[in-house]
């Protein structure tokens with residue numbers, strides 16, 4: 001596992017499939033918030049690529065912000081503990097927030113983040129998750145925009161890591 005080579009990874013969702021789905025989500029967001037401005041808040045670091053691609057498919061006045069929480073570290077297991085490492089830079093009061101995340105897994109991270117962001121009194125708060133592992137959910141939370149529902153497999157690439165590796169892969173892959 002630690003030594004898995006990029007050539008040994010199996011493509012699970014290809015770059016073409018990702019691009020097509022991201023465009024659809026961007027079009028939906030542009031329609032849902034027509035005539036308004038949105039703030040895309042990316043959850044570092046996994047959502048960086050998704051936010052970057054998604055933002056370019058949104059035809060609205062959009063600004064970026066980033067938030068950081070402690071997560072898996074070097075293990076595949078979520079400790080269940082969520083700690084805020086970096087808060088947003090701008091005031092979110094009265095804004096249309098779209099929280100952009102790579103994977104909605106147990107839901108602990110997004111439950112924690114939505115609680116924090118609601119305290120900022122935004123006008124709207126939506127969640128865009130590229131992947132949804134619904135079978136692993138502990139908290140009762142759902143994303144408003146979902147790229148792909150996936151089974152309980154550990155995936156990497158397109159921003160997602162295993163022990164900080166593989167984030168730069170253009171496709172979403174399963175680690176053997």
Ligand code: IMP
Pocket residue numbers: 043046071072078101102103104105106107108109110153154155156160161162
């Ligand atoms: P949750 O709090 O359990 O919903 O965890 C969500 C976070 O866990 C995501 O933002 C990812 O960073 C990480 N995560 C969950 N599943 C995977 C995976 O299959 N690959 C890489 N990271 C994952």
Ligand code: MG
Pocket residue numbers: 043044045046047071102103
């Ligand atoms: Mg993450």
